[in-house]
Amino acid sequence: MAPVPEKRPLVLHLVRPAAGGMSQALRAFYAALGGDGPYRYAVAGDLSPELAQALEATPVGTARYPLALGDRVRPLAEPGLVWQLVRLLRGLRPQLLHVQGFRASIPGRMAAALCGIPVVYSLHNWPPDYLPPGQARLSLWLERFLARWTAFYLPVSQALAQRLESVTGPDVRRRLRVVPPALDPTPFLAGGSDGAAGTTAPPQAGPARPAAATEDSGTASGLPALPAGAPLVLTVARLVPSKGLETLVQAVAILKRQMQTEGRAEGGRWTVSGPPPQFWIAGEGPQRPRLEELIYREGLQDQVRLLGQRHDVPQLLARATLFVLPSESEGWGMTAAEAMLAGVPVIATPAGGLPEVLDGCGVLVPPRQPAALAAAIAGLLGDEQRRKELSEKGRNASSARFSPRRVVQETERIYEYVLADRASSSPGRQEKP
Numbered sequence: 001m002a003p004v005p006e007k008r009p010l011v012l013h014l015v016r017p018a019a020g021g022m023s024q025a026l027r028a029f030y031a032a033l034g035g036d037g038p039y040r041y042a043v044a045g046d047l048s049p050e051l052a053q054a055l056e057a058t059p060v061g062t063a064r065y066p067l068a069l070g071d072r073v074r075p076l077a078e079p080g081l082v083w084q085l086v087r088l089l090r091g092l093r094p095q096l097l098h099v100q101g102f103r104a105s106i107p108g109r110m111a112a113a114l115c116g117i118p119v120v121y122s123l124h125n126w127p128p129d130y131l132p133p134g135q136a137r138l139s140l141w142l143e144r145f146l147a148r149w150t151a152f153y154l155p156v157s158q159a160l161a162q163r164l165e166s167v168t169g170p171d172v173r174r175r176l177r178v179v180p181p182a183l184d185p186t187p188f189l190a191g192g193s194d195g196a197a198g199t200t201a202p203p204q205a206g207p208a209r210p211a212a213a214t215e216d217s218g219t220a221s222g223l224p225a226l227p228a229g230a231p232l233v234l235t236v237a238r239l240v241p242s243k244g245l246e247t248l249v250q251a252v253a254i255l256k257r258q259m260q261t262e263g264r265a266e267g268g269r270w271t272v273s274g275p276p277p278q279f280w281i282a283g284e285g286p287q288r289p290r291l292e293e294l295i296y297r298e299g300l301q302d303q304v305r306l307l308g309q310r311h312d313v314p315q316l317l318a319r320a321t322l323f324v325l326p327s328e329s330e331g332w333g334m335t336a337a338e339a340m341l342a343g344v345p346v347i348a349t350p351a352g353g354l355p356e357v358l359d360g361c362g363v364l365v366p367p368r369q370p371a372a373l374a375a376a377i378a379g380l381l382g383d384e385q386r387r388k389e390l391s392e393k394g395r396n397a398s399s400a401r402f403s404p405r406r407v408v409q410e411t412e413r414i415y416e417y418v419l420a421d422r423a424s425s426s427p428g429r430q431e432k433p
Contacts, residue, residue: 006040008037008038008039008040009038009040009094009095009096009415009419010039010040010042010092010093010094010095010096011042011094011096011097011098011415012041012042012088012089012096012097012098013026013041013042013043013045013098013099014043014067014069014085014098014099014100014104014108015043015044015045015046015047015051015100015101015104016045016046016069016071016100016101016103016104022100022101022181023048023051024181024183024184024334025181025183025334026051026100026182027051027054027184028181028182028183028184028404028407029181029182029404030043030055030058030060031054031058031184031404032184032404032405032407033058033059033060033408034059035059037408038412038416039412039415040059040063041059041060042060042063042065042092042094043055043060043063043064043065044064044065044066044067044085045066045067045100045104046066046067046068046069046070047066052064065088065092067081067084067085067088069081069103069104069107071103072103072135073103073138073139078106078107081107082110082111082114083111085108085110085112086114089111089112089115089117090115094117095117095419096117096118096119096120096418096419097112097117097118097119097120098120098121098415099119099121099122100122100124101123101124101125102123102125102143105119105146105150106142106146109146109149109150110146112149118152118418118419118422119149119150119151119152120150120152120153120154120411120414120418121150121152121153121154122156122179123153123154123155123156123160123164123331124181124331125160125330125331125332126163126329126331127139128140129242129329130240130242130329140167143164143167143168144167147172150175151175151418151421151422152175152176152417152418153172153175153176153177154176154177154179154411154414156178156179156180156181156331156332156353157178157180157331157352157357158178158353158356159352159353159355159356160178160331160332160352160353161176164176177414177433179407179410179411180332180353180356180357180407181332181334181402181407182402182403182404182408183334183337183338183341183398183402183404184404185341185398185399185402185403187314188314188317188338189341189342189395189399223280224305224307226278226319227275227278228275229275230276230278231277231278231321231322231381232278232280232320232321233277233278233279233280233320233321233323233324233377233381234279234280234282234316234317234319234320234323234324234339234344235248235279235280235281235282235283235324235325235326236281236282236310236316236323236325236338236339237281237282237325237327238284238285239283239284239286239287239288239306240285240286241287241328242327242328242329242330243283243325243326243328244326244327244328244349244351244367244368245281245287245291245326247326247328247368247369247370248279248281248326248373249291249294249295249298249304250294250298250370251326251371251373251374251377252279252300252303252304252374253298253300253370254370254371254374255276255277255374255378256299256300256303258378259276277303277321277377277381278303278305279300279303279304279305280307280316281304281306281307282308282310282316283307283308283309283310284308284309288306291306313335313338314342317338317339317344318342320339320342321344321381321387322344322345322346322377322380322381322387323335323336323339323344323346323347324346324348324373324377325346325348325349325354326347326348326349326365326367326373327349327351327354328351328368329351329352330351330352330353331352331353332352332353332354332356333348333353333354333357336348336354336362337357337398337402339394340357340358340361340394340395340398341394341395341398341399341402342395343392343394343395344391344394345362345363345380345386345387345391345394346358346361346390347363347364347365347376347377347380348362348364348365349364349366349367350364350366350367351367358394359397359401360393361390361393361394361397362394363376363379363380413433414433416433417433
C-alpha cells in the first residue's frame with residue numbers, strides 16, 4: 001500500500017546563531033511540540049551542536065538544514081544567502097516561514113517574497129541596542145523596507161512591540177501579537193516534571209532563601225569557595241555593556257564602603273553580622289577585561305567573581321539568595337524569568353521587557369544608578385519576609401506564564417490565522433486571533 005500523503009502544513013523555522021536565552025527558548029519550544037500536532041516542522045540556519053542534538057528528540061527530528069547565516073549583516077553576502085534560501089524553499093515547499101531574530105529575518109523575508117510564502121517574524125531583541133551606529137541605522141531602514149513582506153510579528157515583549165510600531169507605523173498593530181519565549185520550568189522547580197514536555201507539578205512553596213549560605217568548597221563544580229554564612233547574589237548575563245555589569249560592580253563597592261565605615265548598608269536593615277555577601281557573575285563576553293580592571297581597582301577580588309560561561313545555571317540558582325540583572329537594554333530577560341521559576345527574589349531594571357517579566361514579583365531600580373542598586377540589594381538581604389514573599393509570588397506567576405506548551409499553542413494559532421488570511425478572498429480582513 002502506498003503511504004498516505006502528509007496533509008499537515010509544513011512550517012520552516014529559520015534561526016540565526018543562537019546563544020543564551022534565545023537558544024533555550026527555541027529548545028523548549030521544539031521539545032513541547034506534539035508529534036501529532038496540526039503542523040509539521042523543519043529548521044534551517046545556524047544550528048549549534050546543542051540545538052541540533054536537542055532537535056533529534058523532538059518532532060523536528062532530522063528535518064534540519066544547516067545554513068551559515070552568521071551573526072551580522074554582510075551586504076556582499078546577502079544575495080548568495082537569499083538564493084540559497086530560495087532553492088531550499090522551492091525544494092521543501094513549506095506553507096509558512098517563521099524567522100527567529102533580526103539576522104534571520106533579512107534573507108528570510110526576501111527569499112520568501114520571491115517564493116510567495118508568508119512570513120512570521122519573532123523579535124527577540126532590538127538590533128539598534130547592540131549594533132554600531134551605522135549598522136543600527138541600516139537595521140531600521142531594513143525593517144521599514146521588509147515590513148511589507150511580514151505577514152505577522154511576534155515580539156517577545158510589549159516594549160519591543162512599541163519600538164517596532166515606532167519604526168513601521170501604527171498599522172502594524174493588526175498583525176502583531178506579543179508572545180513571550182518558551183521556558184522549560186523543569187530544571188528550576190522543586191516540584192519536578194510530570195513526564196510530559198513543558199509541564200510540571202504545581203509549584204511548592206518553601207521557606208525564604210537564606211541570607212546566609214552553608215559553607216561550600218566549590219571544588220567539585222569548579223566554583224569559588226562560598227564562605228559559611230555569606231549571602232550569594234547571582235547574576236547570569238553576557239559580559240557586554242548593555243547588561244549594566246559595571247553598575248553592579250560599582251554598587252558592590254558602595255556596599256563595601258558603607259559596611260566598613262558605618263557597619264550598616266544605607267536603606268536596608270542588613271548589617272555586618274557575618275561574612276560579606278558574595279557576588280557571582282556567570283557569563284562570558286568582550287567586557288571581561290574592563291570588569292576585571294574595575295573589580296581590581298575597587299579591591300573587590302574577594303567578593304566579586306566572574307565565573308565564565310556556565311551550563312549549570314539551575315544549580316547556581318539553587319544556591320543563590322538574590323538574583324540581580326542591572327540591564328541598560330533588554331529584549332525580554334530570560335535569566336530573570338529563570339530566577340523567578342527557581343524561587344530566587346529578583347532585582348532588575350525597567351529596561352525593555354523586564355517589567356513584564358517581573359510583573360510585580362520583583363524589585364525594579366533605575367539603570368546606571370549604583371547607589372539605588374546597592375540600597376535595593378541591602379534592603380532585600382535584610383528583609384527575610386520580603387524575600388519569602390517575592391520567592392513565592394515569582395515562582396507561582398512564572399510557572400504558568402512561560403509554559404512551553406502555552407507558547408506553542410499561541411504561536412500555532414497565529415500560523416492558522418496567517419494561512420487562513422492568505423487563503424481568503426480578502427487578505428488582511430480576517431479577525432485577528
